Amino acid sequence: MVFSGWEVSRVIPHDTIVGLITGQYKLHGGVIRWAAGTSNAGQIVKHLMPVASNSLNVIPGLNFVPGIVANIQLEQLKNINQFNTHQLMKLSGQIGLLSQATSQVLQIATGTALLSGLGLTxxxxxxxxxxxxxxxxxxxxxxxxxxxxxxxxxxxxxxxxxxxxxxxxxxxxxxxxxxxxxxxxxxxxxxxxxxxxxxxxxxxxxxxxxxxxxxxxxxxxxxxxxxxxxxxxxxxxxxxxxxxxxxxxxxxxxxxxxxxxxxxxDYPERFLATDFANDVSVTELVQWLDFIYDENKGSCWIDELRVKINETWYSEDWFSKTKSTFFSKDKSKIFSDDKSGLNKNIGIGIEKERNILIPATRKLIARSAVFEDYNAQYNFFKTQKIKPSDFEQKLIDVPETSLIEGYLILEPTQNKTLEVTI
Structure with missing residues (x-):
């Protein structure tokens, strides 16, 4: 299987894994690109394509429509997203084991396809x-x-x-x-x-x-x-x-x-409350805010939300309320039992948040990545002068020895990177 300017890779190499961990590269569905703000921003590093014979490529998707999505779908959405987040965090621990790291990246790509309700090709x-x-x-x-x-x-x-x-x-x-x-x-x-x-x-x-x-x-x-x-x-x-x-x-x-x-x-800070501790991780919340505001602030968003919450651990009259506890034998009373002012009771309710808002947001985030993937693939078809149906046939004919866990990994030939307009 030969394409001009591209070759088949058997593994995602060490430098690419490091780039994903450090943020030099970003995984968009089945495409690894140079991240925004880097010298080669937008250029493709790898195509990760599940072949047509691979069951992962014929994903029906989770047909999410607010208000009527089945509980089993909601659980799937949550489990897949938690898996993706866990895999991203775990990736740094696999840096010395390229086969395992490659597997982790491919599993993340598959999870994104499921969350989007679309496939990767x-x-x-x-x-x-x-x-x-x-x-x-x-x-x-x-x-x-x-x-x-x-x-x-x-x-x-x-x-x-x-x-x-x-x-x-x-x-x-x-x-x-x-x-x-x-x-x-x-x-x-x-x-x-x-x-x-x-x-x-x-x-x-x-x-x-x-x-x-x-x-x-x-x-x-x-x-x-x-x-x-x-x-x-x-x-x-x-x-x-x-x-x-x-x-x-x-x-x-x-x-x-x-x-x-x-x-x-107007209140993204609500996801820092205890109510959502088991539903939305801090890592995911940061990803949401980067997406919504089209900024790559990462964990700096949490500092912004802390200021927006305007919550203090110690109130202004803390000393007058607690000074007696410093001299008591029961040291457990040193902390106040006062409720946090985070409780504003503004919104549609925790159940609707969990069953509608959170799944819908996850779907949009995942679909954004997959659309970028499709954009890259159509650019690939244009440069290779090949119709999608003809390309699909080539994927079907790919020998098993060229695949990794059902995926075909394409990378630019040495010293040649395909430029893609984002």
Missing amino acids: VSCIGFASINKKLNTIDTTLKKIQQDVQAIKYFLESSERARLYAALHALLKIDNQTALEHRHTILHSSRNTLAEINMRYRELLSEANTIETAMTYEEYFSLTALAQVRCTAELEMLDIAHKEIEELVTFWQSQANRIAKELLIG
Whole structure:
């Protein structure tokens, strides 16, 4: 399997592992890039691609819709995210064992794919999987349409009928389809998808509730991805790459808005309270804030939140309240039992936080990484002059000896790095 400027690697090397630990590199889904602020910011270091025969690559995803997600899905989301966080922390301990460190990184990539509800390669979002995913979402939306009027109107809209008609036409394409018929279907469906996607773009930008925002985000994302896939299959690879860049840019701005205004809100410091100790780690909270505000402050966010909380351990009249305890025999009374002023009782309640806000935020964070992954892959298709379907066939034909735990690792050939616009 040969690609110009790229070669197959059997391991993620020592310097890449060190770079991930130190922050020189960042893992975005299945792509390792130079981090923002570095001299080579945005350039790709490694592609981590699960092959089509690998069950990890055909991930149905967690079909999260606020208010109706099953408890088992919530538990999956929590467990996967905790696993990812644990693996990142554990990675530094594997630095001397490249095989183990490589395995850790691949497992993190897989966990991100699950949290996003998508897969790590473009093949995961073929027309059949998009159709299946939309059908699943529709079924769940019908359960809440009486409670959310906007969802009811959405389910009755004519755009949805045209969307499914376009997808059903695409599903009829196979290897036996004549080239001229294939192109006719792809062109017609692409035009339909582009028109419908513009409508979903408007709905997403206007969404002001969690339910509608997360619903429109799904439809916007899936129709945009289907449109880009049509463009690429028509061998307009440069245009396909421009389309995926536009998708990522718009989606990122809306995801930031949704997370900031509808999910995290004005009181991110609440996640430092005891209520969330078992739900949101400090590491994850920092990741959320970096995403929402598009800043790489890391643990410095915690200092900012401490100031925002404006809580003191010792009150101004602490000495007058406790001076007698210094002279008592019962030293256990030296600390006051006064409740912390963190308790503001502002919000939608702890259960809704756990069942709606936290899973929705995790999904957006993971999906952001996967979209960056797709962006890189479409750029790869453009430079290699290869359609996604042809690339998928090459992945299927990859010998087992070239794979690591079902993944194909591609890296730029020596002294050559592929530049990618972010």
